[in-house]
Amino acid sequence: VATRQPQAQVTLAGDVWRQLHGYFQLHRQRVHAMLQEMGLSFGDMRALMVLDADHPRPMRSLADAWACDASNATWMVDRLEQRGLVERRMQPTDRRVKAVVLTELGAKTKRQLLERLDQPPEELLALDRADLEALGAALEKLPTAPSEAADCWPSANR
Amino acid sequence: VATRQPQAQVTLAGDVWRQLHGYFQLHRQRVHAMLQEMGLSFGDMRALMVLDADHPRPMRSLADAWACDASNATWMVDRLEQRGLVERRMQPTDRRVKAVVLTELGAKTKRQLLERLDQPPEELLALDRADLEALGAALEKLPTAPSEAADCWPSANR
DNA sequence: TAAGATTGATAAATCAATCTTA
DNA sequence: TAAGATTGATTTATCAATCTTA
Numbered sequence: 001v002a003t004r005q006p007q008a009q010v011t012l013a014g015d016v017w018r019q020l021h022g023y024f025q026l027h028r029q030r031v032h033a034m035l036q037e038m039g040l041s042f043g044d045m046r047a048l049m050v051l052d053a054d055h056p057r058p059m060r061s062l063a064d065a066w067a068c069d070a071s072n073a074t075w076m077v078d079r080l081e082q083r084g085l086v087e088r089r090m091q092p093t094d095r096r097v098k099a100v101v102l103t104e105l106g107a108k109t110k111r112q113l114l115e116r117l118d119q120p121p122e123e124l125l126a127l128d129r130a131d132l133e134a135l136g137a138a139l140e141k142l143p144t145a146p147s148e149a150a151d152c153w154p155s156a157n158r
Numbered sequence: 159v160a161t162r163q164p165q166a167q168v169t170l171a172g173d174v175w176r177q178l179h180g181y182f183q184l185h186r187q188r189v190h191a192m193l194q195e196m197g198l199s200f201g202d203m204r205a206l207m208v209l210d211a212d213h214p215r216p217m218r219s220l221a222d223a224w225a226c227d228a229s230n231a232t233w234m235v236d237r238l239e240q241r242g243l244v245e246r247r248m249q250p251t252d253r254r255v256k257a258v259v260l261t262e263l264g265a266k267t268k269r270q271l272l273e274r275l276d277q278p279p280e281e282l283l284a285l286d287r288a289d290l291e292a293l294g295a296a297l298e299k300l301p302t303a304p305s306e307a308a309d310c311w312p313s314a315n316r
Numbered sequence: 317t318a319a320g321a322t323t324g325a326t327a328a329a330t331c332a333a334t335c336t337t338a
Numbered sequence: 339t340a341a342g343a344t345t346g347a348t349t350t351a352t353c354a355a356t357c358t359t360a
Binding site: 029133134140 | 175181186278283291300302
């Protein structure tokens, strides 16, 4: 008398979809574990991804990149600033805007994070050339995330 | 004078990894948009995934499945109960445990959610048979997420 | 007025006690 | 005592005002 589970499409595409999904979940779990090791949250990662040490970025622009509203951005930057990861800078051209840059520490943290994220996982390195090429050829026909929010993980809980 | 971005490995595996990553991000964005349409959060999804209408599940077990502690589970179930999605039931065998089931509404919501998640996206349906088979063959050599937490999305913000 | 940003209040997630029953 | 669950306090995330300058 189990709840009827909606049957996923039993098609070739459906099978491939479930495989992709399973691999995706594994990736997510690994990223989570890695962040914990580094003492970072998903929110921190989301923040670091769109910040830079040499290009001050206005709050308004950050909110857009993070797909949140201005107040959310303010709180986020407040916390990052307290931890010494970022710095606010007044803009001389328009005294309304405050732009944010990574500090030395923030830049270093981001660098370490990216190094680990960019590293292809073992099982991909273990695939033979033919499999990798087949995989790459098929993936090339699929779209990827548009916009900069591509590198933003959700914290979006509501 | 841009911050040096760590160079992702320029290898075949590295390329494939970036492609996979881009496709994952797109998937995530789509799921987020879909949830908003349904008035659900990532947390709601995480909750629904491990609950069932006919198999009462103790709080302790829920906490394990959600990879959180017992108190987190309590708060979560409190909120779901207020919204009429779940119900707590005392267990006669051990009066310490309270087990949770989906209500009619909760089961319906989960059904709708799963229907949409299981649906392979257009671009996969559009791939020709050869590409799908190649993709499937390569993916079969990759691991997937272990355990039930496989279906848990992060809310893990700390 | 409108754009940029902050503040205050509410909801949610997390951690450290506390309470209840086996 | 230990397992199961809840409560209280703190940190984050979100929404609705508010403040400042163009």
